[in-house]
Amino acid sequence: MKVLDRKKMIWVNGALLILLALSVIACALLGPVRLDLARAWQNIFAANPDAEILFRARLPRVLLGVAIGGGMAACGVVLQALLGNPLACPQMLGVSGGASLGGILGLIFFPHWLLPIAGGLLGEISWVPLAAFLGALLSMIFVYRFSLFHGRLHPYHLLLSGVIFNAFIAAVIMFLNSIVDFYQAQGLLFWLMGSLSTRAYLTVAFIWAYIIIGFLWLWAKGLSLNLITVGEEAAMQLGVETAALQRQIFVASSLMIGAMVSVSGMIGFVGLMVPHVMRLIVGGDHRLLLPASFLAGGIFLCWADTLARVLLAPAELPVGIVTAFFGGPFFLYLLYREGGKKPAL
Amino acid sequence: MNPSILIRNLSFAYQDRSVLHGVSLSVEKGEMAGILGPNGSGKTTFIKILSAVLSGQGEVTLNGRSIETYGRGELSRLIAVVPQESRLNFPYTAAEIVLMGRAGHHGPFALEGKKDLEIARASMESTDSLSFSDRYLHELSGGEKQRVLIARALAQEPEILLLDEPSAFLDLKHQLHVFELLRRLNRERGLTIVAALHDLNLAALFFPRLVMLREGKIYRDGPPQDVLTEKTIDEVYGIRVRVERDPSGEKPQLFICPSL
Numbered sequence: 294m295k296v297l298d299r300k301k302m303i304w305v306n307g308a309l310l311i312l313l314a315l316s317v318i319a320c321a322l323l324g325p326v327r328l329d330l331a332r333a334w335q336n337i338f339a340a341n342p343d344a345e346i347l348f349r350a351r352l353p354r355v356l357l358g359v360a361i362g363g364g365m366a367a368c369g370v371v372l373q374a375l376l377g378n379p380l381a382c383p384q385m386l387g388v389s390g391g392a393s394l395g396g397i398l399g400l401i402f403f404p405h406w407l408l409p410i411a412g413g414l415l416g417e418i419s420w421v422p423l424a425a426f427l428g429a430l431l432s433m434i435f436v437y438r439f440s441l442f443h444g445r446l447h448p449y450h451l452l453l454s455g456v457i458f459n460a461f462i463a464a465v466i467m468f469l470n471s472i473v474d475f476y477q478a479q480g481l482l483f484w485l486m487g488s489l490s491t492r493a494y495l496t497v498a499f500i501w502a503y504i505i506i507g508f509l510w511l512w513a514k515g516l517s518l519n520l521i522t523v524g525e526e527a528a529m530q531l532g533v534e535t536a537a538l539q540r541q542i543f544v545a546s547s548l549m550i551g552a553m554v555s556v557s558g559m560i561g562f563v564g565l566m567v568p569h570v571m572r573l574i575v576g577g578d579h580r581l582l583l584p585a586s587f588l589a590g591g592i593f594l595c596w597a598d599t600l601a602r603v604l605l606a607p608a609e610l611p612v613g614i615v616t617a618f619f620g621g622p623f624f625l626y627l628l629y630r631e632g633g634k635k636p637a638l
Numbered sequence: 639m640n641p642s643i644l645i646r647n648l649s650f651a652y653q654d655r656s657v658l659h660g661v662s663l664s665v666e667k668g669e670m671a672g673i674l675g676p677n678g679s680g681k682t683t684f685i686k687i688l689s690a691v692l693s694g695q696g697e698v699t700l701n702g703r704s705i706e707t708y709g710r711g712e713l714s715r716l717i718a719v720v721p722q723e724s725r726l727n728f729p730y731t732a733a734e735i736v737l738m739g740r741a742g743h744h745g746p747f748a749l750e751g752k753k754d755l756e757i758a759r760a761s762m763e764s765t766d767s768l769s770f771s772d773r774y775l776h777e778l779s780g781g782e783k784q785r786v787l788i789a790r791a792l793a794q795e796p797e798i799l800l801l802d803e804p805s806a807f808l809d810l811k812h813q814l815h816v817f818e819l820l821r822r823l824n825r826e827r828g829l830t831i832v833a834a835l836h837d838l839n840l841a842a843l844f845f846p847r848l849v850m851l852r853e854g855k856i857y858r859d860g861p862p863q864d865v866l867t868e869k870t871i872d873e874v875y876g877i878r879v880r881v882e883r884d885p886s887g888e889k890p891q892l893f894i895c896p897s898l
Binding site: 294295296297298299302373374377378379516517519520522523524526527529530531532533534572576577578580 | 686689690691709710711713714715717718719721725726727728729730731733734735737738739741742748749750755758759762768771772794
């Protein structure tokens with residue numbers, strides 16, 4: 294009788310964690326400009342171009358990539374379980390649409406406003422991500438309200454109202470895009486495609502706080518997530534308070550997605566593909582699947598963004614193109630190879 | 639001593655369609671009762687109310703306490719349900735499914751311990767499903783799946799076992815296996831068993847007490863020879879049958895007379 298035990302938990306997560314650490318170091322060193330790690334370390338605090346590039350440009354971006362990749366993958370896992378649909382992904386919840394619209398309104402109406410943090414001591418941040426996060430919160434409340442009947446969130450309604458909401462928002466965004474001038478339209482398009490470029494550790498810390506709290510919250514529900522994927526009624530009969538679980542998962546993942554989309558735009562594919570790949574590799578138990586997907590999502594997006602930076606250097610590709618371009622074929626290959634052994638997804 | 643299940647004046651309606659009205663029933667510890675009735679007579683709804691998936695109007699008491707005072711975790715240690723069928727969108731092995739029965743016993747975050755594994759193994763042994771414990775549930779045949787689901791219910795270590803048409807998709811041999819298993823569990827472990835059944839002849843052979851539902855009300859309640867008569871079958875199912883004794887001479891068996 295083979296089941297998940299402590300040894301497998303430690304082994305899989307440990308291996309992925311080491312891989313992630315190596316990826317972070319490697320990706321921070323890779324880029325259009327060659328860096329010398331030794332030189333960067335020697336004079337960290339002196340004027341030192343190597344340290345400057347490493348710590349001010351590359352490292353925050355790599356750390357942001359890990360957070361977004363991991364967060365998207367973790368949200369993908371729990372949404373697939375919540376909606377009982379293996380094709381669910383973070384883009385489906387309506388939150389992403391709301392965040393995009395909020396961000397775009399910010400870009401159109403106050404592109405240059407800056408919000409000083411702690412009276413300017415901690416630098417300034419743009420209003421655009423704040424507007425996006427506000428959009429995410431509003432759309433979360435909207436979708437929640439439309440899927441709640443008698444205190445229960447209905448997965449079917451959640452899925453449909455999220456998809457319809459996003460389609461509606463997409464139309465609004467297209468409309469806005471066609472009435473603004475050419476340069477603004479260019480900016481909107483770039484924002485929509487998603488990017489991990491950041492220099493602010495504050496933004497990185499904000500995202501990591503959301504991701505870590507959200508992830509731990511979801512991970513604590515790992516066993517209940519297993520049960521709910523065998524059916525809502527069965528889960529109730531096996532001891533899960535399903536109504537509370539569904540509400541909590543929706544709110545936790547929505548907050549995570551809202552925070553992620555508001556700083557990096559909509560980076561697709563990670564949230565759909567990584568959970569599937571990990572399910573094929575480590576199995577369906579959410580207590581392992583969730584942390585493993587988080588780590589693998591971090592590794593994947595870390596490398597995808599590095600490719601986006603170096604492939605056409607000094608120009609940059611939108612990272613969403615790289616995730617889809619390399620992730621898609623790999624996913625199909627894995628699905629084909631494993632196709633006979635696991636249920637058709 | 640309090641009866642295992644005590645129901646007083648239970649009614650239930652889906653929106654405006656009334657399904658159960660005024661059902662009162664008492665099931666003692668260690669009893670084995672089969673719920674009969676045509677499609678739509680309220681059997682499945684009844685099972686769902688007893689497992690707190692639905693809540694109706696009226697009084698449902700388990701071991702002397704109202705069902706509403708139980709948390710789901712606590713309830714899962716008292717009552718286990720074997721569903722009619724289980725569709726899975728996600729890949730789980732038979733062993734993983736059975737271990738889910740232990741969820742109400744260990745913490746929400748912990749992995750299963752040695753004791754949980756032992757109980758899961760013993761449950762699979764007693765339902766004859768240990769040999770395919772590492773295969774995926776969706777690869778199993780209907781009979782094997784049903785045995786895994788019964789093992790999951792046993793892993794919950796319940797006092798009461800509810801089943802919703804446990805043999806609906808099984809061939810004759812596997813139907814017989816399931817009924818023999820239920821009888822053994824009832825006799826050896828003193829499990830209280832309440833099952834919605836559709837095969838009247840098998841119900842008569844294995845269940846000492848039958849409850850016949852008709853349009854959401856209890857129509858007859860008693861031993862098979864009182865419940866399964868030519869008159870009741872005609873009135874409840876609207877078909878003509880002949881009732882004879884089985885070869886041992888005790889249990890009633892139905893013979894269908896098609897109205898050519």
